[in-house]
Amino acid sequence: MKTRVMVASPVKQKEVILREFLSSLEKLDQSGIELDFVFIDDNNEHNLLDNFSMGKKNVRIIREESIDTYVCDEKTHYWREELIWKVAAFKNKFIDIALQQGYDYLFLVDSDLYLHPKTVKHLISLKKDIVSEVFWTKWEPDLTPLPQVWVSDQYQLYDAPRGQELSEEEINKRVAAFIEMLSKPGTYKVGGLGACTLISRRALSMGVSFSEIYNVGFWGEDRHFCIRAAALGLELFADTHYPPFHIYRESDLEQLKEYKKKISLGHSKAGKKVSSSGWHKRKGNKITLAMLVRNEADRYLKEVLQQARQYVDSAVILDDASEDHTVEVCERTLEGIPLNIVSNKKPCFNNEIILRKQLWQMAIDSHPDWILILDADEIFEVNAPRILKILAQNKDIYYYSFRLYDMWSETHYREDDYWCAHKRYRPFMVRYVPGFHYLWNETPLHCGRLPVNITEFKGENHDLKIKHLGWLKPEDRLRKYYRYKELDPQCIYGIAQQYDSILDPRPNLVRWGQDKTK
Known part of the structure; x- marks a missing residue:
């Protein structure tokens, strides 16, 4: 019996970026698994989702009539508190659908990613309850690319046990070690993740949620999801074998061309030993x-x-x-x-x-x-x-x-x-x-x-x-x-x-x- 996976994404996206995202979904390896796609169309001004669904029985589009504005430019993305919790509600809706319809996994993915074809199959093979595929982003144009996973708290990229005072030198050393670790193919335990995450039915059944935890002041629905998951006894993992490409800005589309070349047919699975015979x-x-x-x-x-x-x-x-x-x-x-x-x-x-x-x-x-x-x-x-x-x-x-x-x-x-x-x-x-x-x-x-x-x-x-x-x-x-x-x-x-x-x-x-x- 095939593993059933619900691929879900809330969509409020520029047409040129969404086109690439949907193109990567078309190319996902579905051998041995059954993929269904569920989108929340948050008042988009184009019909790309409708075009994607044409002729497909495994695509569902949920319409949302919203007057909220979400601004992103060549510098960064501008999130407001009300937008964050609106998206959290969308993600909770996906969780409810996945549970009600008996899916083995829910794959939550942002609509500005270009996925490697092997992403979903590989994440399933890891047999983790919650695991994200790592991607790298310049959160502002002049900054160094950083991952969307972290060690603890809001976005702390180093381990700091309670009561331990660290020098600036030691902090920098630990940040560098974390970044270096994620630069190598592997699957690693982390404290926070999001945006490209596979969640097992077991985790869904235990009560994971993106709802706000009222006595936690961290910004962002992913933080509240991760804290609740850890409190439920679930561990969080980051995988680095098939990193997606993050189209954070329209200017990233030029670099996307190089990424597509790298993952084109003929490239072997990263992290897999290539047979030397012959x-x-x-x-x-x-x-x-x-x-x-x-x-x-x-x-x-x-x-x-x-x-x-x-x-x-x-x-x-x-x-x-x-x-x-x-x-x-x-x-x-x-x-x-x-x-x-x-x-x-x-x-x-x-x-x-x-x-x-x-x-x-x-x-x-x-x-x-x-x-x-x-x-x-x-x-x-x-x-x-x-x-x-x-x-x-x-x-x-x-x-x-x-x-x-x-x-x-x-x-x-x-x-x-x-x-x-x-x-x-x-x-x-x-x-x-x-x-x-x-x-x-x-x-x-x-x-x-x-x-x-x-x-x-x-x-x-x-x-x-x-x-x-x-x-x-x-x-x-x-x-x-x-x-x-x-x-x-x-x-x-x-x-x-x-x-x-x-x-x-x-x-x-x-x-x-x-x-x-x-």
């Missing part, structure tokens, strides 16, 4: 260097590329609007090696994720076997060429991790509580798997050089070391210090004490070659 037999072991550069001509670029040309078979380089002769250095040093250089007209260094994803796309467009991502101030040990060539021949491994040493001089690297990157392995070289849905840590700073879900494959740590030369000179350290202070003044993505420690006049240094880390 495909690697058609692939080789060539290494493509991918590098991001900006004004590197008079620093370490030539030295890094001179070594790299000994072991790479091709290179793609993204130049972020350099104002010196960086491009000429790349072309001259890598002469004779297949090379693709793209130069941005305007710099994007204040939003690293844009550059990292652009570089990744350039790399995969070159149809690579292996992608090695190095920065222009990172160089392997002298025996790297031979070792990397050997590693690339291993058909059972899909990524290699190495240790990175922050060099504070030609002969010493730094080691203390905040400078210990060399004590852990991190991926630098990854075998490209066509069809795998790669996911990123969508933050403007410290986003990482590689997609976060490459660890779904089998990887290996290797003792080959990498020197990070970018900290060698005092003037380099001072420049980086001011850059971090400018781009992350609230220390949301990094740690304030680490930023300040950059200028420590007496750092603890260890001579290169005396590393005892294993």
Whole structure:
């Protein structure tokens, strides 16, 4: 017997956005499940819902004659208290219908989302009573994208046990950890959620509701739903395998085109291991260097590329609007090696994720076997060429991790509580798997050089070391210090004490070659 799911949405939406939402509903995978759609038409000035229902027996439209105005523009959405509780009543009506008509699940979804086709089936497979698929939104144009799920209270993105006083540094650290967790494919327990939520019949029967809890002052009907659910003994979960696209502004429609490409047929389920049988037999072991550069001509670029040309078979380089002769250095040093250089007209260094994803796309467009991502101030040990060539021949491994040493001089690297990157392995070289849905840590700073879900494959740590030369000179350290202070003044993505420690006049240094880390 098929699982019955009622997909429900209150609709007061712009025509251009609603059209995309309904299009995504048409594409939902319904194999093995029975979907019915119920909409509350809150006095829309178009007939898209009627058009969607034509010829379908599984669509129900409930008309509401309302004179309320709901304003949303390119800055944000403007909610008033009476609108919130009107929507809460709509959602409670959906709960009543789902209970009365015996549905196994109620899927409540906002009408400005574009859903991944596998969303509903995947959420059902988790067998959770209440679970939301996470999406990311810039709540205001200049803000960093944040999730619609949270840890506690109104919208607190960090854990803070009662009675525990946290420093600003610790709060920032915990926020970053929560954001990083949600950037990886998985299912996580949270304290608050909404907008894209699957609710089981068990939870509905227990009395979940969006009604106002009179002695709770939190704003928003989702807060009251989540508090009531927890009080009933129900746990809340957030899933990150198939994030929808939030069309929060009409200007987001352009970016939606890229999202559609990513989820088009041929992309595998995020978080699922892609079978390696057969495909690697058609692939080789060539290494493509991918590098991001900006004004590197008079620093370490030539030295890094001179070594790299000994072991790479091709290179793609993204130049972020350099104002010196960086491009000429790349072309001259890598002469004779297949090379693709793209130069941005305007710099994007204040939003690293844009550059990292652009570089990744350039790399995969070159149809690579292996992608090695190095920065222009990172160089392997002298025996790297031979070792990397050997590693690339291993058909059972899909990524290699190495240790990175922050060099504070030609002969010493730094080691203390905040400078210990060399004590852990991190991926630098990854075998490209066509069809795998790669996911990123969508933050403007410290986003990482590689997609976060490459660890779904089998990887290996290797003792080959990498020197990070970018900290060698005092003037380099001072420049980086001011850059971090400018781009992350609230220390949301990094740690304030680490930023300040950059200028420590007496750092603890260890001579290169005396590393005892294993």
